[in-house]
Amino acid sequence: MKKLMMAFGAALLLFGGAEAKNLKTFSIDDLIPGGATYAQHTPENIYGLQWWGDICMKPDIDKVVSINPVNKYKETTVVTLEQVNNSLKEQKLGQIHHFYSVSFPFAEKKIMKIEIPQKSVFYDFGVHQITKIINVKERAANNDYCKENGSVAYTIDNNLYIADSKGQNIQITNEPKGVVCGQSVHRNEFGILKGTYWSPKGNYLAFYRMDERMVADYPFVDIDTRIATEKPGKYPMAGMSSHEVTIGVYNMATGKTVYLNAGNPKDRYFTNIAWGPDEKSLYFIELNRDQNHSQLFSYNVERGEKEKMLIEESNPKYVEPQHPILFLKGDNTKFIYQSQRDGFNHLYLYSIDGKLIKQITKGNWLVKEVLGFDGKGDNIYISSTEVSPLEVQLYKVNLKTGKRTRVTQVAGTHTTLLSTSGKYVIDRYSSTTAPRCIDLIDVNKGKANNLLTASNPYEGYNTPTIEMGTIKAEDGVTDLYYRLIKPVDFDPAKKYPTVVYVYGGPHAQVVNNTWLGGARGWEIYMASKGYVMFSVDNRGSENRGLNFEQVTFRQLGVTEAKDQIKGVEFLKSLSFVDANRIGVHGWSFGGFMTTNLMLRYPDVFKVGVAGGPVIDWSYYEVMYGERYMDTPESNPEGYKESNMRLKAGNLKGHLLVIHGGVDPTCVPQHTYSFMKACVEAGKYPDLFIYPGHEHGVVGKDRVHLSNKMTQYFDEFLK
Template sequence: MKKLILLSYLIAIAFCGSAQNKQLTMQDAMSNARTTLAPENLSQIQFIYGTEEYIYAKRVGNSPVWFSGNAKSAVDKPFLTLAQLNQKLATAQKDTLKMMPMIQFNRGPEWIVYAGGSKLALDPVKNTATVLVDKSLMGKSVVEESKAGYVAYLDNFNLFVAKGGDQKQVTTDGSANIVYASTVHREEFGITKGTFWSNNGKTLAFYRMDQSMVTDYPIIDWTTRPAKNVNIKYPMADDKSHHVTVGVYNAENKTVVYLKTGEPVEQFLTNIAWSPDDKYVYIAVLNRGQNHMKLNQYDATTGDFVKTLFEEKDDKYVEPLVPMLFLQNDPSKFIWQSNRDGWNHLYLYDLKGKVLKQLTKGPWEVLDVKGFDAKGDQLFYVSTEESPITRNLYVLNVKSGKSRRITQGFAVHNTQVSTSGNTIIDNYSTPDAPRVIQLVETANAKAKILLKAANPLASYATQNSSIFTIKSKSGDDLYMNLYKPVNYDASKKYPVVVYWYGGPHAQLITNGWNAGAGDYWSRYMAQNGYVVLTVDVRGSDNRGKAFEQSMFRRAGEVQMEDMMNAVDYLKSQSYVDADNMGLFGWSFGGFATTDFMLTHPGVFKAAVAGGPVINWAFYEIMYTERYMDTPQENPEGYAATYLSNRVDQLKGKLLLIHGQQDPVVVQQHSVDFVKHAVDKGVQVDYMIYPGHEHNVMGKDRIHLYQKVTDYFDLYLKGGKK
C-alpha cells in the first residue's frame, strides 16, 4: 500500500546522547506522563479581561505568584502576590487566605476568586467584592450563577433559585424519576448541563426529565456488607425512552412556564439558546429516529411554540451539537453549524430561517468557534483545513465571508483570544516540540515566545513515532502512528501491538506532542521490544460525514476492512513478526477488537477488549439508534454485531476487562460473552475493576496497563520481558 509521508521529522527520529538510557516505568508511562514527565507549562495562563496583557501563575519560594506581560514587555513582571490579594480581600471585608487560589482574570472587569468557601467577584480597583455563590450553596449540585446575581442549584432533587437571603424552591416533585436542571439524553448532542440563564440573568431555562418509564438497571455496590443493588435508569435500544421538557423560570415574578414542545414525547430537545432580547428560547428538536431536526422558536413568557426556522433531514442521521450563535452586532442574524454538505461548516441565517451565506466551505471540519472580536465583525474558529491531524485558528470576516489563518506550523494549536481580538495566546505542540507558548498579534502574525518546553523524555531510552497514511479500499486516507522498538535492528523481527478505537467522536492521532496520546504506554511498549501501531479507521472523528457514516447500520464492518489493510501493511514490513501480533481497544474499540478476533480469527495471536459493547441491543438508545437504527428496523445489522453468537470462531487469546460499576457499557455485555464462551467450551480470560465505571482511572490505571502488558508479554513473547 502506498504511504504518504507527511514531513521528514515525523519518521521515527530517535533521541541521541549517551545520557539517554533511563527506562520508562509503568508509573512513568501512565501517571507521571501527566505530572513530572509532562511538558513544562505556564500555569493557568490567560488574558486579563479588556487588555492585551497575559497572566500566569509561577511558584516563587513557597507560594505561587501571578506574573504578567504583553507583546512589548521584555520581561514578565510580578502582578499579584498572596499578600497583595489578601490586602484586597481584607479591604473588601472578606476572609484572607493561606494559599493562593485559582483566579479567573478573563471573565470580566472583576476577578473571579474562590475564597472562604465562596465564589467572589473582586473589583481590583475599588477593592470591593460581590458574593457570586455563597459558601452555603457551593456544595449543592449543578450550581450556576447569573449576571443578575441569582444562583440556581439542586437540593434533594429539586431546583432552587437564590439571591442573597431569598431562596425560592422552583420545583416540588423532583425525585430519582423526575430529574431537574441536569444533563439529559445521556449527555449526547453536545449536552453538558441542564440550566441556561438568559442574557440579562433574570430568567432561567432548565431541563425536566421524566424517566419513570425507563427500565431500572442494577449496578451492584460491592463496598457494603452485604453488597447492595443501586438501580440506574438505562434506556436500551428499542425500549422506552425518557420524556424531556424545558421549563422557564422568571426570577423576578417567580413564575414557571413549560415550553410547548409537543408530541411525540420521545424526542430529543437539544442545543438550547436564548434570543439576544431574552424573549425567546430556541431548541433544536430531533426526532427519536435522529434523521429529522427542527430548529424551533418558543415564547419564553407563555411557552407557546412560535415557529420552525428551518429543518434538516438526512438519510442516515442528523446530530446537532452546537447551539445557534447570534451575531454580536446584529441580533437579527445567527450562525449555525451543520455538516449538511458533508463537512461541519458555518452558515449565516436570518430569523426567518433563510440561509444568507455559507461562511466556510471545503473538505475539512470546523471544530470550535472561539467567539467574536470586540467589534463583532470578526469570528474566530478552529478547523482542520490544513490537515485532519493539525488544528489551526482562523479569523472570519462575517460580512465578506473571507477567512484568514492566524496560527502557523504543521502543529496542534490550542488558542485563547483576547477581548479585542487583537492578540492570541497560542499553546501548540508537534512531535518534536513538546510545547511552545507564544503571544501572537492577529493583524500581522508577529509572535513573542513565552515558553519553549524542553523534551521531558530527553534522558529516557525512547523515540518518536512516525505518522503516515495508507489507503482504505474505499480510497480514504487512514492515519497510522508507528513506534519501532528502541534499539531497532532491521535484521530482527518484532512482536506487534495495535491500538485502535474506530468509533464516532474520537480521533487518536494528531500531529502534536506524543502524536496526541496523553500517556507514554506506546513508548513503554516500544522500549520493551514491541512494534506499536495506532490507527484511525473509518468511523473516526473529524474526517467528514461520509467517513463517519460509513458504519451506519453495520457497526464494525468498515472497521474490520480497514484493520485488515493495516494488518497487510504490517505484514509487508520485514521487521514485523506477523505470528506474534496483539490487538487492544476500549469501549467502541473493545467492541471492534472482539469483532475482529471473531471475523478474522488467527490474524492476531492475542487481544485485550476493555469495556466492550458485545450486543448493541444492550446499549443505550441515543447512541445506538443513531448509528444502527432500532433492532426492529435493522435486525440483520444487530444480528451480525451480536458478538456472543460468534464466540466459537475465536482462535487467539482474548482478555475481556470491565469496570464493575460501568453505567455506560454495562457489565452485562462482557458477562454475556463469557456465558456463551462457557456454553461453547471456548476459553477466554476476564478481569474486573471493582469501584470503577467505564474507564479505570487514578492509581488503578497503572494496574490496568500492567495487566494488559503482562498479557501481551505472555502470549506474544512467551512471558519474556
C-alpha cells in the same frame, strides 16, 4: 502507501547509537497517569491562563501575574496568595492553596472570583478586599454563575436552586425522585454538557427538566458494604423507553416558571439551547428519535408558545446537531447556524425569519469550533481542519466576503482562547516535534509572543521512533492515516511482536499531529519493551467528513474491521514485523473493535486485550446506539452481525476482557454475557474486573491496569 518519518522520531535517533547504553529505561510509573513518577515525564505547562478583557492573567501557586500585550507583554504581579488569604481569614473563610481555579468575570472591573466550599467569593485586587460573597446550600452541584445579575444557579440532588444577589437561596423546582432538573440530559449527546442557560441580561434562566421514571433501572452494585447494596441507575437501552425532556424558563422578576409548550416529549430530543439577544425568544433544535430529521424552533419565553420553525434538515442516515445558533454581534436579526449538510461541518448565515442568506465557510474540511467575534463583529474566529485532518488551526473569517485569514501559523493541533475584543489569542499547541508551546498572538500584527516552549520530557531516556503515513482503506480509494512506533534499539534484521492499538468509532481520532503523534504513554512503554505499536484511523472515525463517518451506519464493526485488516496487511509487508505475533488492544468502542477483530479474523490476531467493550449493541444506550444502528427491531440483521456473543465460538487466540465493576456507560452486562457465550461455545477467554471503577480505570489503579495488559501480552505474544 505514503510514509513520512516524523521529525520527532528523527530527532530521537540522535539519542541512540553508541550512546544508547547511557540512556535510561522507562518504568511504567514514568508513563502512566497515577504513576509515582508520571508528572516528571509530562510536558511543562502553564495552568489557568485566561483573559481579563485584553490582558492575559497567569494564575500560579503564590501569585497572579498579568501580561499586557499593549505594554510589550510586561508581566506584573496583581495579587499574592498572602493578600487573598489575609482577607479570607478576616471573614473567617479559611484559606486557598493556589490560584489555578480562580476566574476574572468582569473585563472592566478588578474582580477575581474564588470558589471555596459552598461559597463564591469576589475579591477586588485593586483595593485588596472581599466585596461580595454568594452562599449556596450544602451539597450544591452544577454551579452556574451569571455575572449580569450576580446570581448562581445550582442543583441539589434532582432539583434546581438559585442563590440570588440579595443573599436568598430560592428553590426553583420541587420534583419527585426520578425527575431531574437543571442537569445535562440525553446522556450528554448532541453537544449537551450542562442543564442551565442564563439569558443575555440575566433576567431569565432556562433549564432542562428530565423525567426518567419510565426508564428501566439498571442494577449497579456497591460491594463496599458488608452486604452488597444495590444502587440502581437509569439506563435507557436501544429500542427501549427513553426519558422525556421538557424546557423550563424561570423569570427572575416574577419568580414564576413557564414550561415551553413543545407537545408530547416522548421519543424526541431537545438540544442546542440558545437565547435571543432581546431575551424574548428561546431557540433550540428538536430531533426525532430516529435522528434523521431536525428542526430549529423559536419559542416565546413569556407565554411558552412556539413562534416559528426556522430551519429543517433531514438525512437518510442521521443528522447530528451539536451547536446552538449564534447571533451576530450587535445584530438581533441574523444568526450563524452550523450544519454538515454538504458533508462537512460548516457555518451558514440566516435571517431571523429562517431564510438562508449565504454559506460562510465551505470546503472538504470541518469547522471544529467557533471562538467568537472581533470587536466590531465584522469577523468571526473559527478552529478548523482546513490545513489537514491531522491538525487544528485558528482562522479569522470575514462575514461579508468569507475571506479566511490563518491566525496560528505553526504546524500542529491548536487550542485557542480569544480575548474580549478579539485582538489577541492565547494559543496552546503541540506537534510531533513540540511537546507543548503556549503563545500570545497579536491577531492584527500577526506576531506571537512565546510564554512557554516545553522541553522534551523524555530527554535522557531510550525512546522509540515514530513514523506517520497513509494506507488505502478496504475500498482501495480512501486514504487512512496511521502511526507506527518502532521499538527502542530498533534492529531492522529482527522480527518483532506487534500490537495494534485501536479505537475506530465516531468522534475520536487516535492519529494526529500532536506530541508523540497522539500515542499514549502505554504505547511508548510497550515500544520500550520491544514491541512494534501500530494504529490506523479507519472509516467511521472523526475529522474526515460525513461520508467517511457514515459508511458504518447500521453495521458497526464491519467496515471498520476491514480497514484495520488493511493496516495489518501493511504491517505484514514490513520485514521487521512478525506476522505470527500480532495482537490488538482497545477500550470502549476500541474494546468492541478488539473483540470484533479477534472473532472476525481469528487467524490474524494471536492476543487481544479488550477494555470496557460493547458486546451486544442492543445493550447500549438509546441516543448513541440508535444513531449509528437504528433500533434492534428495525435493524435485526445489523445487530446480529455486530453481536460478539454470536461469534464467541470463533475465538482461537488469547483474549483478556477487562471491565469496570460499576461502568455506567458500557454496563458490565456486556462482558458477563460474553463470558457466558464463551462458556457455552467451549472457549476460554480471561476476565479481570476493576471493582468500584466506572468506564475508565483511574488513579493508581491505572498503573495496575497497564501492568496487567503488559503482562498479558508478554506472556502470550512476546
